[in-house]
Amino acid sequence: METKILLPEREMPTRWYNALPDLPTPLAPPLDPQTHKPLTPDQLEPIFPKAVIEQELSPKNWIDIPEPVLDIYRLYRPTPLIRAKRLEEALGVKCRIYYKNESVSPAGSHKPNTAIPQVYYNKIEGVKRIATETGAGQWGTALSFACGMFGLSCTVYMVKVSYNQKPYRRSLIQAYGGEVFASPSDKTRTGQAMLEKDPDCAGSLGLAISEAVEDAATHDDTKYSLGSVLNHVLLHQTICGLETEKQLAMIGEKPDYLVGCVGGGSNFAGLFLPFLPRRLAGEKVRFIAIEPKACPTLTRGDFRYDYGDVARLTPLIKMHTLGHSFMPAPIHAGGLRYHGDAPLLCNLVAEGLVEAEAYHQLECFDAAKLFLRTEGFLPAPETSHAIKGAIETAKRAKPGEVVVFLYSGHGLLDLASYDAYLGGKLTNFEYPEEHITEALKACPVIEE
Amino acid sequence: METKILLPEREMPTRWYNALPDLPTPLAPPLDPQTHKPLTPDQLEPIFPKAVIEQELSPKNWIDIPEPVLDIYRLYRPTPLIRAKRLEEALGVKCRIYYKNESVSPAGSHKPNTAIPQVYYNKIEGVKRIATETGAGQWGTALSFACGMFGLSCTVYMVKVSYNQKPYRRSLIQAYGGEVFASPSDKTRTGQAMLEKDPDCAGSLGLAISEAVEDAATHDDTKYSLGSVLNHVLLHQTICGLETEKQLAMIGEKPDYLVGCVGGGSNFAGLFLPFLPRRLAGEKVRFIAIEPKACPTLTRGDFRYDYGDVARLTPLIKMHTLGHSFMPAPIHAGGLRYHGDAPLLCNLVAEGLVEAEAYHQLECFDAAKLFLRTEGFLPAPETSHAIKGAIETAKRAKPGEVVVFLYSGHGLLDLASYDAYLGGKLTNFEYPEEHITEALKACPVIEE
Structure with a gap:
């Protein structure tokens, strides 16, 4: 018995499995935070690329992994x-x-598995920059790495307490070419408002999300990317x-x-x-x-x-x-x-x-x-x-x-x-x- | 063409190659620092285990890798x-x-490739503790890891400037169970003498080597280990x-x-x-x-x-x-x-x-x-x-x-x-x- 079970590269899966159609009880739909009505796909377009929105709701069991994504996976x-x-x-x-x-x-970490395709879909839809938040730093690192691979710019709003406590995480994001701002930052209205109220605010993941979403929603060439949950x-x-x-x-x-x-x-x-x-x-x-x-x-x-x-x-x-x-x-x-x-x-x-x-x-x-x-x-x-x-x-x-x-x-x-x-x-x-x-x-x- | 060429575990080499007998010109012998006469193997016994000394001078082209070493290699x-x-x-x-x-x-790094067999040979000869120096920290980490695998104690004299500049390296050595002292330390006569002369001495690799060798030479259950050169x-x-x-x-x-x-x-x-x-x-x-x-x-x-x-x-x-x-x-x-x-x-x-x-x-x-x-x-x-x-x-x-x-x-x-x-x-x-x-x-x- 070998210690390490190594799958040959040629055996790497070329499709992702989508569990949505197999759920015994269908997933409850996401709702508009104001109207409480089910969200329509076009409401997500200011912040996500179309291919990603389609995958979010796809009824297909198997989805092909694009060749340029497989190519980076193979690293x-x-x-x-x-x-x-x-x-x-x-x-x-x-x-x-x-x-x-x-x-x-x-x-x-496992985070590049989704960072790579998300950046790829943004790239083919003409997006130039991706904004995101990061707490512990794993996600920001993965997105910065993936953006570097496809030549997109990457902006990471890093919860200020992590920004200060984990300087090496920040350095790694920067080494991959990403820019990192401590959140709350002076780059968004949300951040500015928070800093005005409390200049010493240590930040939170919720706040950093708000900054990244605002950044994406207010810049035509920029989208937002999330590293889990969806x-x-x-x-x-x-x-x-x-x-x-x-x-x-x-x-x-x-x-x-x-x-x-x-x-x-x-x-x-x-x-x-x-x-x-x-x-x-x-x-x-x-x-x-x-x-x-x-x-x-x-x-x-x-x-x-x-x-x-x-x-x-x-x-x-x-x-x-x-x-x-x-x-x-x-x-x-x-x-x-x-x-x-x-x-x-x-x-x-x-x-x-x-x-x-x-x-x-x-x-x-x-x-x-x-x-x-x-x-x-x-x-x-x-x-x-x-x-x-x-x-x-x-x-x-x-x-x-x-x-x-x-x-x-x-x-x-x-x-x-x-x-x-x-x-x-x-x-x-x-x-x-x-x-x-x-x-x-x-x-x-x-x-x- | 695959990106990664993975050798199956069962194909892992089970012998090391010794180039000594193949050298066109034989290696000049190490000399006693006092007498300038060629060193005899027994002069090395206070600090190295016998199996290691034998390998240092071996005329054989191939040397079997012991099974317990292969077992850790397989990690x-x-x-x-x-x-x-x-x-x-x-x-x-x-x-x-x-x-x-x-x-x-x-x-x-590559350092465990030698840390693992060195610790193994020490273990089978009854050694309880290994002392070494580390500069950048890679070698100290590898030796602490290997000592942990075989249940030996590990003492690392870490050049003081690195000890202070690279706290994460020190933490990793400690996480593996090793003890780390900033060198010059108060644990050896060499270190004490240096601290008396200059309490703020930042240390050097040469000094840390001297401390580790002295530690090994003055404790019966302790040997010294070197991570390169030999x-x-x-x-x-x-x-x-x-x-x-x-x-x-x-x-x-x-x-x-x-x-x-x-x-x-x-x-x-x-x-x-x-x-x-x-x-x-x-x-x-x-x-x-x-x-x-x-x-x-x-x-x-x-x-x-x-x-x-x-x-x-x-x-x-x-x-x-x-x-x-x-x-x-x-x-x-x-x-x-x-x-x-x-x-x-x-x-x-x-x-x-x-x-x-x-x-x-x-x-x-x-x-x-x-x-x-x-x-x-x-x-x-x-x-x-x-x-x-x-x-x-x-x-x-x-x-x-x-x-x-x-x-x-x-x-x-x-x-x-x-x-x-x-x-x-x-x-x-x-x-x-x-x-x-x-x-x-x-x-x-x-x-x-």
């Missing part, structure tokens, strides 16, 4: 599926654990699961559990969605979403319509939410600090097809440390949640069962978090019921 | 050989460029070239040029040494060593006996040297700032079998930027020299020729250097002839 794809034998031995489990290693991409993003990420399916088949394995961490949900959905048809056909395979206890969207949130951002600028989407004004504690897995989740993922959670578990950050760092000292690689704090989930799943699994988890990114630009962890400076966060009940009151009341 | 090996098609297109060259990507190792280190690195040979054969290619950056010489030697027998048999293949103009050992140094360290504690070795007291300018490729080079490599340079070229750091960063924006990956400053050398080689090459270079490490923990480069804060360094002539006067006069 790092197919990614390896790795048997975590030393981790299994350390745990003393009799099941087999595999991880799909998306940290090998140039940007260090259907087309999950679609692009299915290449992870499609490769995993082929890699498991190469060694005659079938997955019993697919595990991933969830912020907006794109990496986990990318892994498990291609296995959804099997599950719907009655095959025994479980999908387990892992989230932080400090932001327990799937495990403690309500499944209802809510805004995607703090400033209520986005369409209303039906999802598990903690309320759009919920401010998660400053845990180190910045990429998992989102009050909602991808509607497609939430739909399947509501159907009982996806299970969810929440863990504390300290036990996740413990899992990351065990992984580092057995498998050798340093996981991102977000990824540490997937590792913790996989470990707990493996402990419960029967001998011979197969646990597969998605290793979403490396932690080489998160070493300050490891310093804090190893130095005993991290604490756990968990909210009393009243806190969540109170936050949920901010959700709009929509008649369905 | 990241075989490493991919990648066709740099987008770089070729950007350059407009008609030759083909490939790079052997050693940055995919857990520690992010024969056994180059031997372990030949796995890079042996894999490359198989990968090129898989696609029916033969290399015309093998290119690598040289600090101590181990990554470059690891790439080209397995191709030495072909060259000696008359096949047309050129070996091109790339070094910084700020530390031009092979291009401007003398080939003669000198000390390996500033403090004159090491044996005398015959190599290209700028004089053991030469202090190279503070260029960002810290791993290339060494006054000497591996004796085995120097022997072949002296024979005219290896060519050497020197470049300025600014043109190397320019090359790194072009690589980043075409191939997507961020190279270490050291690696940028190999890229610059490969680009210049490719420009001179004939259509259809094959250029292969070794991509020794990623630059994700060197982003401060990229900040300085992109911010226009870097300058070049080059020494006038008198400076080098003067430095060479410190070399001992040995009658051969």
Whole structure:
């Protein structure tokens, strides 16, 4: 048995899998934030290219990956599926654990899987510049990388607290050619208004989204790009699961559990969605979403319509939410600090097809440390949640069962978090019921 | 044609190639620093395990890689050989460029290739702890990783200026379980003496070596480990070239040029040494060593006996040297700032079998930027020299020729250097002839 299952490049999938037509219950449509009527595609055109809007709503099961996208994918794809034998031995489990290693991409995470096609579709529609927000920095890095590959300009609004705390992330975005502004910035009316009110404002993801959307909406040559949550993003990420399916088949394995961490949900959905048809056909395979206890969207949130951002600028989407004004504690897995989740993922959670578990950050760092000292690689704090989930799943699994988890990114630009962890400076966060009940009151009341 | 040439794991070489018996002129023996007589193996026993000393002097062409070493190698090996098609297109060259990507190792460079066997041999001889020095931090990271894999303790003396400038490197060494002391430290007599003389001493690689050697020599359960220069280190690195040979054969290619950056010489030697027998048999293949103009050992140094360290504690070795007291300018490729080079490599340079070229750091960063924006990956400053050398080689090459270079490490923990480069804060360094002539006067006069 080989440690690394390498899919030959010629076997790389050339189509993405679109789960929309296969959902047992159709997805609730996004609503106009003012009128509460279903959104029409043309309402999205000021900020997204047409091809992306079409994919967002597509009824087709398979969508061809354009050749120029495949060409950039080949810089790092197919990614390896790795048997975590030393981790299994350390745990003393009799099941087999595999991880799909998306940290090998140039940007260090799964994010380029969607950044590359999004930039490509913008390019062929004549867009010259793309604006986006970034919190932890993974998404900004991926978009800047992809823009560089296709010769587009890239503007990243980076939450000011991250901008100051993670100078290396900012440097990497700049090395790829992107421009980075600390948000709130003086580049948008939203940012200016906030700075006038509070010059020391540390920023938030919701605010950075508002700045990027305003930038795109007010410049003809510029569009906006989002790195998670939306259907087309999950679609692009299915290449992870499609490769995993082929890699498991190469060694005659079938997955019993697919595990991933969830912020907006794109990496986990990318892994498990291609296995959804099997599950719907009655095959025994479980999908387990892992989230932080400090932001327990799937495990403690309500499944209802809510805004995607703090400033209520986005369409209303039906999802598990903690309320759009919920401010998660400053845990180190910045990429998992989102009050909602991808509607497609939430739909399947509501159907009982996806299970969810929440863990504390300290036990996740413990899992990351065990992984580092057995498998050798340093996981991102977000990824540490997937590792913790996989470990707990493996402990419960029967001998011979197969646990597969998605290793979403490396932690080489998160070493300050490891310093804090190893130095005993991290604490756990968990909210009393009243806190969540109170936050949920901010959700709009929509008649369905 | 596929972009990535992946060697199946079962094809991973199980023996290292030892070039010592194949040298046209035998290697000059290391000499006792006091008596100037050839060193006997037992003189090395206080600091190295017996198996390593045996390999240092072995007359055998092939040495089996122990199974426990292969087992750890499999966490990241075989490493991919990648066709740099987008770089070729950007350059407009008609030759083909490939790079052997050693940055995919857990520690992010080629260094684990020797750290793993060195720790293994120490372990089976009952050693409990290994002491070493690190400058740029790559070697300290690799040794800490390898010690963690085999359950040994690891003590790293890190040059104080790097310790303060590169906190993430230090964090990564600690995350793997190693302990790190800023050198000069209060842990050794050498360090204490230096701190007494100058409490603000910023340290140097020579001093850190002295501290690590003293630590090993004064503790029964502790040995010392070196990450470059010595024969056994180059031997372990030949796995890079042996894999490359198989990968090129898989696609029916033969290399015309093998290119690598040289600090101590181990990554470059690891790439080209397995191709030495072909060259000696008359096949047309050129070996091109790339070094910084700020530390031009092979291009401007003398080939003669000198000390390996500033403090004159090491044996005398015959190599290209700028004089053991030469202090190279503070260029960002810290791993290339060494006054000497591996004796085995120097022997072949002296024979005219290896060519050497020197470049300025600014043109190397320019090359790194072009690589980043075409191939997507961020190279270490050291690696940028190999890229610059490969680009210049490719420009001179004939259509259809094959250029292969070794991509020794990623630059994700060197982003401060990229900040300085992109911010226009870097300058070049080059020494006038008198400076080098003067430095060479410190070399001992040995009658051969």
